[in-house]
Amino acid sequence: MQQKSGRRSNRDRTEATRADLIAAARKLFTEKSYAETGTPEIVAAAGVTRGALYHHFADKQALFAAVVEQEAAVVAEEIERASPPSLFARDALIAGSDAYLAAMRAPGRTRLLLLDGPAVLGRAAMDEIDNRHGNRTLREGLVAAMRAQSMVKLPVEALTALFAAAFDRAALAVDAGASADDYRAVLMALIDGLSPVPHQAPRPARTR
Amino acid sequence: MQQKSGRRSNRDRTEATRADLIAAARKLFTEKSYAETGTPEIVAAAGVTRGALYHHFADKQALFAAVVEQEAAVVAEEIERASPPSLFARDALIAGSDAYLAAMRAPGRTRLLLLDGPAVLGRAAMDEIDNRHGNRTLREGLVAAMRAQSMVKLPVEALTALFAAAFDRAALAVDAGASADDYRAVLMALIDGLSPVPHQAPRPARTR
DNA sequence: TTATTAACATACAGGCTGTATGTATGCAAC
DNA sequence: GTTGCATACATACAGCCTGTATGTTAATAA
Numbered sequence: 394m395q396q397k398s399g400r401r402s403n404r405d406r407t408e409a410t411r412a413d414l415i416a417a418a419r420k421l422f423t424e425k426s427y428a429e430t431g432t433p434e435i436v437a438a439a440g441v442t443r444g445a446l447y448h449h450f451a452d453k454q455a456l457f458a459a460v461v462e463q464e465a466a467v468v469a470e471e472i473e474r475a476s477p478p479s480l481f482a483r484d485a486l487i488a489g490s491d492a493y494l495a496a497m498r499a500p501g502r503t504r505l506l507l508l509d510g511p512a513v514l515g516r517a518a519m520d521e522i523d524n525r526h527g528n529r530t531l532r533e534g535l536v537a538a539m540r541a542q543s544m545v546k547l548p549v550e551a552l553t554a555l556f557a558a559a560f561d562r563a564a565l566a567v568d569a570g571a572s573a574d575d576y577r578a579v580l581m582a583l584i585d586g587l588s589p590v591p592h593q594a595p596r597p598a599r600t601r
Numbered sequence: 602m603q604q605k606s607g608r609r610s611n612r613d614r615t616e617a618t619r620a621d622l623i624a625a626a627r628k629l630f631t632e633k634s635y636a637e638t639g640t641p642e643i644v645a646a647a648g649v650t651r652g653a654l655y656h657h658f659a660d661k662q663a664l665f666a667a668v669v670e671q672e673a674a675v676v677a678e679e680i681e682r683a684s685p686p687s688l689f690a691r692d693a694l695i696a697g698s699d700a701y702l703a704a705m706r707a708p709g710r711t712r713l714l715l716l717d718g719p720a721v722l723g724r725a726a727m728d729e730i731d732n733r734h735g736n737r738t739l740r741e742g743l744v745a746a747m748r749a750q751s752m753v754k755l756p757v758e759a760l761t762a763l764f765a766a767a768f769d770r771a772a773l774a775v776d777a778g779a780s781a782d783d784y785r786a787v788l789m790a791l792i793d794g795l796s797p798v799p800h801q802a803p804r805p806a807r808t809r
Numbered sequence: 810t811t812a813t814t815a816a817c818a819t820a821c822a823g824g825c826t827g828t829a830t831g832t833a834t835g836c837a838a839c
Numbered sequence: 840g841t842t843g844c845a846t847a848c849a850t851a852c853a854g855c856c857t858g859t860a861t862g863t864t865a866a867t868a869a
Contacts, residue, residue, distance in 0.1 A: 401866090402866075402867090403814095403815060403816070403865085403866055403867075406815090406816065406817090406865095406866090407815085407816075410816080410817085426720075427720075428636070428721075431855075431856060431857085432856075432857070432858095433855085433856075433857095441817080441818090442817075442818050442819075443818085443819095443857090443858090444816085444817055444818045444819070445816075445817055445818080447857095447858070447859080448815085448816060448817060448818095449816090449817095452857080452858070453856095453857070453858090508719050508720045508723075508724065509720055511716050511720070512634075512635075512716045512717055512719070512720030512721070513636075513720070515716075516716065516773050516774075516777060517777055545790060547786060547787050547790055548780070548783035548784075548786060548787060550779070550783065551771075551774070551779070551780070551783040551784045551786070551787040552787050554770055554771075554774055554779075554784075555767045555770055555771060555784070555787050555788070555791065557770070558766045558767050558769065558770030558771075559763045559766050559767055561766065562762055562763055562765070562766030563759075563762075563763060563766075565724050566759070566762055569724060569725060571758070571759070571762075572756070572759070575756035575758065575759040576756075576759045576762075576763070578755060578756060578759070579755050579756060579759040579760050579763050580763065582753060582755055582795060583763065583791055583794065583795070585794075586791065586793075586794020586795045587790060587791070587794045609835090610835075610836095611834085611835055611836080611845090611846060611847070614834095614835090614846090614847065614848090615846085615847075618847080618848085639824075639825060639826085640825075640826070640827095641824085641825075641826095649848080649849090650848075650849050650850075651826090651827090651849085651850095652847085652848050652849045652850070653847075653848055653849080655826095655827070655828080656846085656847060656848060657847090657848095660826080660827070661825095661826075661827090810869095811868100811869080812867100812868085812869075813866100813867085813868075813869090814865105814866085814867075814868090815864105815865085815866075815867085816863100816864085816865080816866090817862105817863085817864085817865095818861100818862080818863075818864100819860105819861080819862075819863095820859100820860085820861075820862090821858105821859080821860075821861095822857105822858090822859085822860095823856105823857090823858095823859105824855105824856090824857085825854105825855090825856085825857100826853105826854090826855085826856100827852105827853095827854095827855105828851100828852080828853085828854105829850100829851085829852075829853095830849100830850080830851075830852090831848105831849080831850075831851090832847100832848085832849080832850095833846100833847090833848085833849100834845105834846080834847080834848095835844105835845085835846070835847090836843100836844085836845080836846090837842100837843090837844085837845095838841105838842085838843085838844100839840100839841085839842080839843100
């Protein structure tokens with residue numbers, strides 16, 4: 394057994410260093426913004442030098458992309474864990490949206506994923522990341538709802554993107570201090586609005 | 602009459618220089634991104650020096666804010682010009698959304714207003730700007746629709762924000778090459794989804 | 810064992826931002 | 840109209856940051 398500073402395989406070293414860099418960067422990128430965080434600060438927090446950073450990542454943007462990727466995965470995981478697959482597509486959709494809003498309350502997460510992410514990496518790259526993680530569940534939920542006849546048929550890509558956009562903005566607003574209830578109510582109204590016949594199943598009287 | 606290089610009043614000089622800087626910055630910010638555009642490049646394009654820039658603007662961000670402000674005003678103006686006030690709230694809403702999508706096809710506008718803007722100035726600042734220009738019309742349209750009983754009652758702020766978010770994402774997607782028809786169809790479905798179905802009892806909805 | 814490559818650390822070269830300083834011109838008071 | 844101050848800049852400077860080039864040590868393949 395080799396000690397911390399003993400001899401380690403190259404693969405272990407790489408893995409550990411990359412993880413340290415991503416963790417340090419994640420912390421700083423969520424505390425401050427991408428632009429306000431310098432690489433000297435990141436490597437200091439990670440306990441390495443800029444040489445290590447530029448050995449493992451092409452540039453600052455690539456490190457940022459890795460952080461975003463990881464964070465998106467964490468969010469997706471939190472959603473899947475928090476929202477058990479419901480029998481009714483509509484309920485699953487709502488549970489998922491609640492879970493998303495809850496997950497996005499982690500400090501700095503909205504800025505990282507919803508502001509800096511799109512600006513630094515571009516919408517296309519963010520779409521690609523989102524589709525690989527969180528949005529996948531959303532799209533599947535929407536498709537399921539459409540198949541179950543509980544939602545009118547619409548272009549899937551566009552529908553997913555616009556719902557995702559609404560969820561994102563809601564997360565931003567709630568994070569900024571807006572009423573979560575208000576945004577939740579509108580989101581539910583948007584979902585229910587797409588149900589083909591009048592209005593979905595008897596809604597459990599929300600009237601307190 | 603004094604010539605271009607003759608003696609001009611200070612107020613005229615200030616006005617002209619500020620306008621030149623904003624125009625040059627707008628051009629570069631739409632061609633490239635905020636981060637990729639340096640102040641040396643901007644002042645060169647404007648025909649002044651960095652001294653002038655920092656005399657008139659606190660920093661690069663302040664100049665960017667001025668550009669965004671102006672561009673948002675232009676978009677709002679294009680919308681109002683293109684969408685005649687319709688008798689029916691729903692039609693006005695759709696006309697406005699079409700006008701918005703059309704206006705946002707101007708090169709670089711989506712990145713300026715929808716990506717760099719929020720990232721550089723923050724969502725709160727962008728909301729403030731939007732509410733002063735484009736979103737105002739949207740909110741009024743929604744309120745009118747709700748008043749006309751052609752839309753269920755929902756919290757106005759949240760409703761406006763989420764619709765704006767959907768429009769924004771649609772503009773981004775269309776600008777990126779997605780099918781405008783698809784996004785238009787979903788947007789219309791979302792709008793129509795909120796209209797209380799004729800033969801449907803008015804649902805108890807809380808206002809604000 | 811030796812050769813090669815990976816994993817860094819260190820040193821360096823621009824470029825950019827914001828500020829400090831200098832200068833000429835408009836403008837207001839006398 | 841001259842004097843004095845403020846405005847509108849231009850120029851010069853300091854600090855930081857990014858990306859690259861180079862050097863060194865340790866792992867791994869031959």
